Amino acid sequence: MQFKHASLLLVVVLLGTAILTFIVIERQRALDDQRAALLEDIDGAIDVAAVKTPAQLVAPGSLTGNQYQSFDTDLNGDGPTESIAIAIPGNAVQGTKTEITINTSTATFPGTNPQGYFGIVDINTGDGEKEIAVSDLGPSGDATTGFYRFDGSQIQLVGTVQGAYEDIVFAGNGTLTTKTRASILQTWFYSDMFTLGADHKLAHVDQEVYLIDPAAAEARLTMLQDLPLHTDASSINAKTIVTTLKKGEAVTFIGCDNVAWCKVQSATGIAGWFYVEGFDTILKIDGTKVPAGEVFEGLSNAD
Ligand SMILES: [Ca+2]
Ligand SMILES: [Ca+2]
Numbered sequence: 204m205q206f207k208h209a210s211l212l213l214v215v216v217l218l219g220t221a222i223l224t225f226i227v228i229e230r231q232r233a234l235d236d237q238r239a240a241l242l243e244d245i246d247g248a249i250d251v252a253a254v255k256t257p258a259q260l261v262a263p264g265s266l267t268g269n270q271y272q273s274f275d276t277d278l279n280g281d282g283p284t285e286s287i288a289i290a291i292p293g294n295a296v297q298g299t300k301t302e303i304t305i306n307t308s309t310a311t312f313p314g315t316n317p318q319g320y321f322g323i324v325d326i327n328t329g330d331g332e333k334e335i336a337v338s339d340l341g342p343s344g345d346a347t348t349g350f351y352r353f354d355g356s357q358i359q360l361v362g363t364v365q366g367a368y369e370d371i372v373f374a375g376n377g378t379l380t381t382k383t384r385a386s387i388l389q390t391w392f393y394s395d396m397f398t399l400g401a402d403h404k405l406a407h408v409d410q411e412v413y414l415i416d417p418a419a420a421e422a423r424l425t426m427l428q429d430l431p432l433h434t435d436a437s438s439i440n441a442k443t444i445v446t447t448l449k450k451g452e453a454v455t456f457i458g459c460d461n462v463a464w465c466k467v468q469s470a471t472g473i474a475g476w477f478y479v480e481g482f483d484t485i486l487k488i489d490g491t492k493v494p495a496g497e498v499f500e501g502l503s504n505a506d
Pocket of ligand 1 (some may be wrong): 276277278279280281282283284285
């Protein structure tokens with residue numbers, strides 16, 4: 204009897220183990236199936252190979268004017284031509300950049316949304332050489348442009364500015380003017396100048412006030428409350444008032460020093476300054492602080 208009981212127990216244990224093993228295997232199989240289905244869904248939603256930046260959709264045949272994906276020219280003015288080409292590795296999911304190669308020397312212009320071609324520009328027509336301009340359109344329309352030169356053996360970065368190269372004005376005398384996004388008050392862009400130095404580097408031209416395009420919508424504001432204006436941008440403690448903008452008055456925003464002071468003009472043509480703390484808190488002459496959106500109607504707050 205003892206032996207019979209032991210055999211029965213063994214059979215029960217073996218059977219139990221077999222059932223448990225079966226359950227575990229089936230459970231794992233179900234999980235594997237779920238995982239496979241999930242991966243299939245992800246692949247369907249994001250087809251990495253199919254996600255391309257505009258740059259990768261630019262067909263060489265669609266390029267016009269000063270737009271090239273490869274071009275041979277004498278960049279440094281020494282007679283022999285250089286072979287210039289760009290490549291856009293990666294895509295919108297994996298990250299993007301533009302690789303610029305002159306002969307055998309390569310540089311990388313970082314970015315998120317390459318324009319997909321380059322231009323040849325001549326920042327200073329008197330220095331015997333030309334520059335390559337490569338633009339990245341940015342994640343939300345804020346383009347940047349990098350300028351490169353060839354020193355006879357290596358590619359060199361001349362400088363980086365905001366704006367796409369086709370929107371930049373080249374005076375030919377070593378200066379260029381672009382539109383730069385301002386840091387205070389609202390979403391607006393100012394006319395910004397750079398000069399090409401003897402060291403072949405772009406230098407920023409600092410200005411007392413960076414000016415908005417008078418035709419821009421962001422230049423036309425309406426007063427939501429009275430705002431006394433400082434005569435100049437010398438001190439927030441100065442109490443001299445040049446004029447007081449009145450509630451309901453249509454005014455013209457002129458620009459800012461891009462740090463704290465902004466200039467605005469009354470409907471009657473009197474200009475004065477107000478002080479901005481942080482991005483858009485206005486510190487009035489009487490010491491009170493008011494959000495700019497409560498002072499001006501018509502401010503832009505685009506991304
Ligand atoms: Ca050359
Ligand atoms: Ca030149």
